[in-house]
Amino acid sequence: MDVMDEKKMMTRNVEDGPWTGCAVLFLNSCPTVNLLSLYKDQQGKFMVFKVVKLTLTDSSGGLEGYEILKVHDADPLLGVEVKFVDVAACRRFLESYVSGAVLQSLSQHASRLLPGSQDVAMEIQLKAGMYTLDFCLDDLDLCLKHIHQSQPGRLRDDEIAELEQQLQSQALGHVPQPPTLTQEETPLPSNCFLFQKKVFEDRMLAAGDLQRFSNGVGRDWRKVGRALGKNCRALKGPAIDNLAYEYEREGLYEQAYQLLSRFIQAEGRAARLGRLVRALEDTKLTSLAENILDIQPQE
DSSP states (O other), rough: OOOHHOOOOHHHHHSSOOOOOEEEEEEEEEEEETTHHHHHHHHHHHHHHHHHHHHHHHHHHHSSEEEEEEEEEETTTEEEEEEEEHHHHHHHHHHHHTTHHHHHHHHHHHHHSTTTTTOEEEEEEEETTEGGGGSEEEEEHHHHHHHHSSSOOOOOOOHHHHHHHHOOOOOOOOOOOOOOOOOOOOOOOOOEEEEEEEEEEEOBOOOOHHHHHHHHHHHHHHHHHHHHHHTOGGGSSSSSHHHHHHTTTTTTHHHHHHHHHHHHHGGGGGHHHHHHOOOOOOHTTTHHHHTTTTOOOOO
């Protein structure tokens, strides 16, 4: 097999099937605006996060292809750990990075949103695992391979979840509480779902949801998996039977846990509470849905 054939096969392997990967974007700014110090300040944290979020959305082509997992101190740099859940979005991001569009977008948003940062000078670096991708940007397929091999080792930080919610609330005005819905009320907001005539925020699935689901679903985990698999490619075909075989010795809890973990990993930001609740309704497991939503039984 020559080099070109090997490269074509590597590209097919990278882009076939469910795809995730992780990269860390390191940011630095001119002395007049220190991003790391600003992020450590409670008031500045949200604005820095907004700058990063807008930049990633610009460069990856939308909100659905990536997820910010953590923003951390890499003194003197600010590190942003990003999980990509769509190979096309990751490729668009890399193309934007190579062309300088990421740096331009970052500078523009920073100049507009951060205090005292007009015409701010920014520096960026991109890494995936041990590899500094700035050294191989002439080969995007190799960069994609490094990102794909660098699988995320954590769920999203609680701090990032709070910042995401704050950003969403700012855009929408507020996130409604779960009151009883009546015919006179306004239509259901797009970021909410309806269960038992009550409105709930359609947030991303969290670790607590995983535990409650795995503890309560028992032998019905396969039924829920098939319901989720109607709109999740990672759970179609033999995937559920393979999970059952692979984790048979670990028992029902682990099988259920791995099922929902596979769903979250494959769907990324689209792995939301409403989808799980609908799957539980479809499989007649409403009591488990009530438990996950923390609905107290009426006396």
